[in-house]
Amino acid sequence: MIPESFIQELINRVDIIDVIDKSVPLKKAGANYSACCPFHNEKSPSFTVSPSKQFYHCFGCGAHGTAIGFLMEYQGLSFVEAVQELAKMVGMIVPQETRDPEKPQQKAIPGMQEALQAALNYYRAELKKSQRAIDYLKGRGLSGKVAGQFQMGYAPAGWQNLQSVFSQYDSEILATIGLVVENEQGKRYDRFRDRIMFPIHDQKGQVIGFGGRVINPEDTPKYYNSPETPLFQKGHELYGLFMARRAMRDAGRALVVEGYMDVVALAQYGIEYAVAALGTATTPFHITKLMRQTDEIVFCFDGDNAGKKAAWRAAMNALPALNDGLKLSFLFLPEEHDPDSYVREFGKEAFEAKMQVALPLSQYIIQHLSEENSLQSQEDKVQFLNEVEPILQQIQAPRLRLLLSKRVAELTGISLGEMKSMIKMPTIQRTKTAAPRQVRTTVSLHRRFLLMLLMRPDLVVQQDLEWVQSNTEEERLLSAGIQVALTYPSSKPAAILHQLQDKADARLVREVERELHLLDESLDIELEFNGARHQLMEMYQQQSHTSLLDRLKEKSLSELTEQDRALLKTLGNSAKNKQQF
Secondary structure (H helix, E strand, O other), X not given: OOOHHHHHHHHHHOOHHHHHHOOOOOEEEOOEEEEOOOXXXXXXXXXXXXXXOOEEEEOOOOOEEOHHHHHHHHHOOOHHHHHHHHHHHOOOOOOOOOOOOOOHHHHOOOOHHHHHHHHHHHHHHHHHHOHHHHHHHHHOOOOHHHHXXXXXXXXXXXXXXXXXXXXXXXXXXXHHOOOEEEOOOOOEEEOOOOEEEEEEEOOOOOEEEEEEEEOOOOOOOOEEEOOOOOOOOOOOOEEOHHHHHHHHHHHOOEEEEOOHHHHHHHHHOOOOOEEEEOOOOOOHHHHHHHHOOOOEEEEEEOOOHHHHHHHHHHHHHHHHHOOOOOEEEEEEOOOOOOHHHHHHHHHHHHHHHHHHOOEEHHHHHHHHHHOOOOOOOHHHHHHHHHHHHHHHHHOOOHHHHHHHHHHHHHXXXXXXXXXXXXXXXXXXOOOOOOOOOOOOOOOOHHHHHHHHHHHOHHHOOOOHHHHOOOOOHHHHHHHXXXXXXXXXXXXXXXXXXXXXXXXXXXXXXXXXXXHHHOOOOOOOHHHHHXXXXXXXXXXXXXXXXXXXXXXXXXXXXXXXXXXXHHHHHHHHHHHHHHHHO
């Protein structure tokens, strides 16, 4: 493990301008630097880098992060590799935290991430020992190189093999991250047994879960995934995305398939931009993640009934995330093939040729709805309109919705105006790109104080921890920010934000990152900081007074003590003074 103190010092010493300029030439634009975004296709620069905040942000696709995040996104490096690369640039040596083997308590599992990594190391080592597992992979046409690239492993048969890895096999962490299962009698056993193991990585390249595939075809289920955990949510992650990002940008497309083995087999044949959903239908979160990498997404499904049903679910789930710059299409393979078997039999060129003739989303929707509807009778056309109405209502891409509506009107023999009068569609929410150097007027006091704190952590004092409450997620985020600022008072904004990623709600942290980039750098930060602090303290004091008044008012006059009466008078005078002011 790399010590957090080292990561903080590294981010503070690295200049993000130097890091990004090596890959994406930057131009000076006022206080910041700009370029065309390297993460999506655009003609006008919307990618800006702030030297004072040590942060990059794209107003087009929303990509943002620190120098570490840029190397991970652009070069496809793991978190550790990105840290090592930056350390080389500034002449720092990456230290490693070590444990004293003579202290028994040090053998306890310190966290979920480390436990998952330890399990991965074990599975990879076991694959090298198992000739049966190696022969199986060779029989599927996979080389040792691609198996190593995807960090594949093998969970041997047996009920408690992981007990040799974890001295505290009964640790709650192992159950929480899904490595072990406990039956009704309280007996623990390994979740994965006699399976080829596919590690699932997050955007930092860290292991967050596993997928296991049977070797014996008689065993069930064929694929077995880690359960939902604090680190792993199936609807948010895609297998292979961490490895595929660079290939997606180079190819200009992403390919979504159904299984782990499909992803690995395609990579074996040079199609390295494939990913797979993790035992669930494709979600809007998946689409949004892929749109960060490319403007073209091809879904590839088996041609059987199960594949057709999965394709329709994927299409419907994708609707809310669509925009007019995205090309979404659907490829159906012959019934006897899946991507794995097809690419092995016909090769890369034949597979990519089929992608060129994949059905565009709008055409696929029309084809699917008219498969069992001849549109001959008036009733057929009414049914068609009924089925297409909820689909059109979900589409927020104005041009796509208009053209699809026109095609529906043509097929049903009515005018576009008539169709619009029958189908009520919600107004499309047009998102306005916020201009740089502008702070959202709706930002809360807590968020405002945190933004000033990020810019000037040295202004924070120990007493700030005493008056800030922790009743809401936003308050907990602010409290965590104060603690980090007290520990690292000389840190740059990016370094503090890196710390907050693991200490607070991830959604709120992302919102703060966006707001930070819009912060007007000409502000008097110290004045704003003190003003926000004063307002927050007054707000808490007022809440406390109101709560105390309410409690005192609930008492009868006979129940009030002299101290209560004096307090009521003081609070009442305070309220009057505020009203006069």
